[in-house]
Amino acid sequence: xxxxxxxxxxxxxxxxxxxxxxxxxxxxxxxxxxxxxxxxxxxxxxxxxxxxxxxxxxxxxxxxxxxxxxxxxxxxxxxxxxxxxxxxxxxxxxxxxxxxxxxxxxxxxxxxxxxxxxxxxxxxxxxxxxxxxxxxxxxxxxxxxxxxxxxxxxxxxxxxxxxxxxxxxxxxxxxxxxxxxxxxxxxxxxxxxxxxxxxxxxxxxxxxxxxxxxxxxxxxxxxxxxxxxxxxxxxxxxxxxxxxxxxxxxxxxxxxxxxxxxxxxxxxxxxxxxxxxxxxxxxxxxxxxxxxxxxxxxxxxxxxxxxxxxxxxxxxxxxxxxxxxxxx
Amino acid sequence: xxxxxxxxxxxxxxxxxxxxxxxxxxxxxxxxxxxxxxxxxxxxxxxxxxxxxxxxxxxxxxxxxxxxxxxxxxxxxxxxxxxxxxxxxxxxxxxxxxxxxxxxxxxxxxxxxxxxxxxxxxxxxxxxxxxxxxxxxxxxxxxxxxxxxxxxxxxxxxxxxxxxxxxxxxxxxxxxxxxxxxxxxxxxxxxxxxxxxxxxxxxxxxxxxxxxxxxxxxxxxxxxxxxxxxxxxxxxxxxxxxxxxxxxxxxxxxxxxxxxxxxxxxxxxxxxxxxxxxxxxxxxxxxxxxxxxxxxxxxxxxxxxxxxxxxxxxxxxxxxxxxxxxxxxxxxxxxxxxxxxxxxxxxxxxxxxxxxxxxxxxxxxxxxxxxxxxxxxxxxxxxxxxxxxxxxxxxxxxxxxxxxxxxxxxxxxxxxxxxxxxxxxxxxxxxxxxxxxxxxxxxxxxxxxxxxxxxxxxxxxxxxxxxxxxxxxxxxxxxxxxxxxxxxxxxxxxxxxxxxxxxxxxxxxxxxxxxxxxxxxxxxxxxxxxxxxxxxxxxxxxxxxx
Numbered sequence: 001x002x003x004x005x006x007x008x009x010x011x012x013x014x015x016x017x018x019x020x021x022x023x024x025x026x027x028x029x030x031x032x033x034x035x036x037x038x039x040x041x042x043x044x045x046x047x048x049x050x051x052x053x054x055x056x057x058x059x060x061x062x063x064x065x066x067x068x069x070x071x072x073x074x075x076x077x078x079x080x081x082x083x084x085x086x087x088x089x090x091x092x093x094x095x096x097x098x099x100x101x102x103x104x105x106x107x108x109x110x111x112x113x114x115x116x117x118x119x120x121x122x123x124x125x126x127x128x129x130x131x132x133x134x135x136x137x138x139x140x141x142x143x144x145x146x147x148x149x150x151x152x153x154x155x156x157x158x159x160x161x162x163x164x165x166x167x168x169x170x171x172x173x174x175x176x177x178x179x180x181x182x183x184x185x186x187x188x189x190x191x192x193x194x195x196x197x198x199x200x201x202x203x204x205x206x207x208x209x210x211x212x213x214x215x216x217x218x219x220x221x222x223x224x225x226x227x228x229x230x231x232x233x234x235x236x237x238x239x240x241x242x243x244x245x246x247x248x249x250x251x252x253x254x255x256x257x258x259x260x261x262x263x264x265x266x267x268x269x270x271x272x273x274x275x276x277x278x279x280x281x282x283x284x285x286x287x288x289x290x291x292x293x294x295x296x297x298x299x300x301x302x303x304x305x306x307x308x309x310x311x312x313x314x315x316x317x318x319x320x321x322x323x324x325x326x327x328x
Numbered sequence: 329x330x331x332x333x334x335x336x337x338x339x340x341x342x343x344x345x346x347x348x349x350x351x352x353x354x355x356x357x358x359x360x361x362x363x364x365x366x367x368x369x370x371x372x373x374x375x376x377x378x379x380x381x382x383x384x385x386x387x388x389x390x391x392x393x394x395x396x397x398x399x400x401x402x403x404x405x406x407x408x409x410x411x412x413x414x415x416x417x418x419x420x421x422x423x424x425x426x427x428x429x430x431x432x433x434x435x436x437x438x439x440x441x442x443x444x445x446x447x448x449x450x451x452x453x454x455x456x457x458x459x460x461x462x463x464x465x466x467x468x469x470x471x472x473x474x475x476x477x478x479x480x481x482x483x484x485x486x487x488x489x490x491x492x493x494x495x496x497x498x499x500x501x502x503x504x505x506x507x508x509x510x511x512x513x514x515x516x517x518x519x520x521x522x523x524x525x526x527x528x529x530x531x532x533x534x535x536x537x538x539x540x541x542x543x544x545x546x547x548x549x550x551x552x553x554x555x556x557x558x559x560x561x562x563x564x565x566x567x568x569x570x571x572x573x574x575x576x577x578x579x580x581x582x583x584x585x586x587x588x589x590x591x592x593x594x595x596x597x598x599x600x601x602x603x604x605x606x607x608x609x610x611x612x613x614x615x616x617x618x619x620x621x622x623x624x625x626x627x628x629x630x631x632x633x634x635x636x637x638x639x640x641x642x643x644x645x646x647x648x649x650x651x652x653x654x655x656x657x658x659x660x661x662x663x664x665x666x667x668x669x670x671x672x673x674x675x676x677x678x679x680x681x682x683x684x685x686x687x688x689x690x691x692x693x694x695x696x697x698x699x700x701x702x703x704x705x706x707x708x709x710x711x712x713x714x715x716x717x718x719x720x721x722x723x724x725x726x727x728x729x730x731x732x733x734x735x736x737x738x739x740x741x742x743x744x745x746x747x748x749x750x751x752x753x754x755x756x757x758x759x760x761x762x763x764x765x766x767x768x769x770x771x772x773x774x775x776x777x778x779x780x781x782x783x784x785x786x787x788x789x790x791x792x793x794x795x796x797x798x799x800x801x802x803x804x805x806x807x808x809x810x811x812x813x814x815x816x817x818x819x820x821x822x823x824x825x826x827x828x829x830x831x832x833x834x835x836x837x838x839x840x841x842x843x844x845x846x847x848x849x850x851x852x853x854x855x856x857x858x859x860x861x862x863x864x865x866x867x868x869x870x871x872x873x874x
Contacts, residue, residue: 145405145418264418266342267410267766271794276343310404317398 008085008103008110009136011326016112016136016304018103021082023052025101025112035087037114038098039064040177054089056097056212060177063208076125092116093127094282095178096209102130111296113137115305117281118288119148123181123214127292135298139289141261142303142311146285148261154280155186158235158257161276162192165255166233171248173274174259176202176239178282181209181216183237183259188217195234197222202237229253243274261285286311293321300324333361334369334436335469341373341484350486354494358525365436367514367521372440372477374488376514376586380480381447382459384412387479391416394460395423407814410766413475420463420471432465440516444477489735499525504540507734512537512586538571538582539608539656539664540734544724544741551725551742552705560668560728561700561708562653563720564743566626567614568633572596572650574606575660581613591636595643596650599693603682608657609650609675610732611697616649618692623719625832626844652679652696653724656732664732671732672699708744715746721829722746748827749843749869751861752852754782755822758804759815761789769804769816770797772848774826776839777862782820785839785866786828791848800851820857825850831870841866 009018009025016025023033030047037043037053039060044051046065053061055073062069074080076099079088089099094115103110111132118127162170174180180202187196198206198219206216219237222228228236229251240258248254256274263269263277284292293301293315301323303311312323337357344350354373358366382390388406392399402415409415434443443462447455459478466474476482492510496503509524513536569584579597581589590597593613615624615632624646632638632646655675656664663671679696700723702708708723715722722745730740753774761770771789775782792800800822807819827849834842841863852859 143405143408144401145409145415147418147421265409265766266414267764269343270764275345310401314398314401 008105008108008134009112011304018085020105021085021087023082026114033082035101036061037092037101037112038095040095040115040175043115054097054099057099058097059212060097060205060208063204076128090128090130091125093118093121093124096124096181096212096214098124098178100128100130102132108133110134111136111298113292115140115283116288116292117284118291119151121151121182121282122185123178123209123216129292129295131295131297133298134300134302135293135296136302136304137289137292138283139303139306139308139311140283141281141285142289142306142308144286146261146264146281147287148264148279148281148285151182151186151280152189154259154278155183155190158183158187158259158278159190159192161255161257161278162194162233162235168253168255169229169231169233169251170235171228171238171254171256172235172259172278173238173240173243173256175282177205179259179280180237181206181214182282183280184217184219185215187235192235195220195231196237197228197231197234198237199239199242200224201239227251290315290319294319302326330433331436331439331470331473332467333357334365335473337369338473338484341486347490350490351494351497354486354491355498358494358498362435362437363518363521364516367516367518367524368436368440370491370510370521370524371514371516372482373484373486374491374510374514375483381444381478384479384481387412387416387475390456390459391419394456395419407760408767410760410762410764411481413479413481414472416475417471421468423463430465431467432462434466437516439474440477495524499527501527504734507540508537511540512582513588535575536580538573538580538586539610539732541569541571541584541610542732542734542741543736544726544743545736545738547725547742547744556702556704556708558728560672560726561702561711562697562724562726563700563715563718564722564724564745565612565614565623565651566719566721567612567623567629567651570611570613570650571656572600572607572609572611572652574600574603575608576606577601589633592633592638593648594637596648596693599688599690600650602686602688603690604685605678605682606657606659607655607678609652610654610656611650611652613648613650615646618647618649625719625830627832648693650694652694654732666731667728668726668730668732669728712744712746748829748845748849749831750825750827750849751776751785751866751869752823752855752859753785753826754820754857754860755818755824756782756784756820757815757817765797768797768801770801772824774824774846775820776866777860778839782857783839783863785837785841785863786826786843786846788826788846788848791827792851796851823852823855823857823860824848825852831866833870839863839866841870 008020009016015027023035024031025035026037026043027034028045030045032049034048035052036057039057044061049070051061051069051071053071053073054076058071058073061071074089076089076091079086086104088102090102092098092100092114094117098114100114100116101112109132111130113136115138116127174183196219199222203219203221206219209216222236232253257276257278258272258274259278259280261279261281261283264279269277289311299322301321315321315323340353341350344353357369388402391397392402405415406412447458450458462474488510492503492507496506514520571582573580573582579600581593581597583589615629617624628646632648635642652675655671655678658674658678675696683691700711702711712722722743725742725744727740753776755772756775757773758769759771761768771787773784773787775784804816804818807821808816809819810817826846828843828846830844832842833840
């Protein structure tokens with residue numbers, strides 16, 4: 001057994017790092033070379049000398065960071081070499097362009113899951129099962145209390161929530177990249193036929209998705225000073241940041257909801273301050289994580305991004321899978 | 329009507345913040361369901377039922393046993409969720425969706441009047457099997473309700489006031505009357521629901537029920553602008569607020585929590601039944617020191633509350649008294665609508681009549697409250713400050729012209745409580761909260777100095793804002809010294825001002841003292857741990873009072 005210093009990929013300064021290739025994965029501070037799994041703000045940082053990602057992630061990244069970054073793109077499954085290591089991106093099903101990253105070196109395979117989900121999502125490519133020796137997996141929802149309903153059912157609930165209160169404007173808060181587009185796609189297939197508005201930040205990303213060939217329903221861009229409580233019976237998609245502060249205080253006839261996996265727990269729902277919570281997530285639930293761990297056939301598993309204690313213990317005890325800890 | 333309807337009502341009430349919408353949802357529920365299911369719904373929503381059929385621990389063990397699920401994993405989930413019934417509901421989702429059994433379409437009434445009570449007649453093995461069977465045949469949406477009822481933890485953000493309002497709107501009858509109909513015992517049945525929504529108002533039917541209690545508000549500055557002569561002053565006792573009712577010769581004791589407590593205080597029931605008149609008195613039950621004529625601590629009263637049919641020696645050891653504040657009904661005549669000052673005259677008149685005429689001496693168990701007559705407002709303040717000497721909590725100030733309405737009506741009755749005692753203490757332990765506070769460290773223990781050691785003296789849960797709770801939770805996670813299960817011992821660094829109502833000697837605690845109603849009143853970020861109070865300060869506080 002090797003010591004942790006000898007692992008191909010390890011934790012360094014709170015980030016995943018491959019020393020042999022001198023390359024970082026989703027670094028939180030500027031570095032020379034960064035592999036980016038997807039374009040959520042907590043997975044990249046400004047100021048890296050070079051970024052490497054899928055072409056979808058690259059486009060979304062540029063919209064966020066600016067056009068003048070140096071970025072190299074690869075197709076899903078296309079292998080490229082850095083210092084003798086074969087690296088490739090594979091779909092992770094999290095959002096458009098999101099990927100797992102595989103490293104192969106001297107016949108040893110490593111897989112970084114990135115953020116992922118197994119559930120169907122028509123706005124991005126389905127998660128691809130990749131076999132590996134070492135798996136580094138996220139475990140945001142690594143407890144068995146998390147078990148997602150089908151997104152069709154959630155969309156139906158949302159549609160019912162809006163139509164049951166025709167005298168109100170329904171404000172649905174969600175992450176503007178990925179979740180918003182997935183919700184739009186699902187809601188457009190329900191019985192709700194009223195107007196849908198979206199906040200500028202979401203509106204822009206909808207356009208990027210269209211640019212990348214994903215069919216997203218048209219929404220009306222909401223102007224900043226718009227009296228949204230006059231839009232009774234309509235749905236407005238807004239980023240969660242707007243639920244704090246004074247924005248909402250101006251409006252009376254509204255009902256609010258938050259779309260997030262955390263909303264499956266009553267205490268968190270109550271504490272969130274929203275009227276309602278819809279438990280829909282772009283991360284894998286407990287079963288999803290277990291399925292990926294098993295199907296990857298990994299002999300060694302690392303977890304990050306979440307409370308991994310219970311999940312690790314469960315895998316060791318019940319599935320006899322070797323779960324390793326990064327020295328942080 | 330199926331249980332599903334009630335589950336929907338529960339989830340609607342849970343996710344609606346506006347009072348008007350809640351009332352609307354309730355009204356619609358009552359309109360579209362059977363009287364019997366409605367009466368059960370009211371029973372559950374007003375919190376009249378919190379009978380525990382099995383404990384949360386039992387529920388978790390059972391799940392673990394049936395589905396071969398590690399106990400520690402359930403416990404870890406519990407820390408995140410904070411409610412056994414909900415944890416099992418969430419875990420069941422994983423277990424029963426592949427089932428092939430036919431789903432049951434049980435009604436709320438069947439569940440509550442047949443299925444669940446039947447469980448207690450089974451032996452353990454049969455009971456476990458039946459619960460498993462119910463889990464696997466009840467539709468998934470109903471699991472939470474079912475588990476919550478089983479564990480006696482059914483609660484939802486609906487007040488009795490809200491139920492009262494929605495029934496009042498439903499049948500167009502004043503809230504006061506509905507609220508009176510809802511008082512006391514409520515046995516779910518078609519009759520009890522039809523009685524509730526009966527459009528004719530007949531006082532006779534309310535005979536067995538106490539009146540809705542009128543409650544005092546916290547003092548407001550504007551009251552000091554009024555003449556002192558407009559008010560009646562009483563001591564604020566710390567006992568059990570109660571209505572003592574004698575109607576058609578029968579005496580009943582109803583607490584403000586609407587419990588009938590005749591069995592706990594048989595000597596009072598017996599003595600009062602000798603009085604010739606019928607009446608309804610509003611007052612306070614206390615354990616009384618007859619020699620010094622003062623109330624004993626609430627902690628002593630607690631020794632009587634939960635004891636049914638107390639022995640003669642208990643009755644002698646902890647002698648009780650009922651102190652009447654108010655007369656609400658006399659010989660069938662409801663006098664709540666006349667002015668307080670006139671009710672007081674009636675109360676005094678009847679009290680002296682009863683003292684003379686009643687065969688058995690009643691004054692060893694019953695009296696009317698003494699009034700206080702401050703000359704002016706500063707004088708009232710002096711009385712308030714003296715209230716600890718006679719073991720009261722301060723003053724109750726009542727407008728002499730007030731009629732006896734119901735609830736916490738504004739602008740007629742006030743409580744003028746003595747200022748709390750305070751100590752600055754150091755946070756040393758934190759424990760995860762439950763319910764709404766699950767996943768956060770919200771239960772805190774505080775310590776005082778004894779020489780160079782910090783000794784735990786109180787635990788407190790309330791007083792911080794949500795923002796402070798989150799901030800402190802972050803700090804706790806970063807400054808944990810050791811973990812013992814759900815409890816973390818912390819680096820002594822944070823100082824808090826702790827307020828409390830009473831302080832007394834306690835042999836059970838390492839600190840040697842116990843305080844009543846401790847709560848956090850300030851996060852003293854300006855103070856270092858060396859600035860915190862010592863146990864000696866606490867002892868000094870105790871001396872000052874006694």
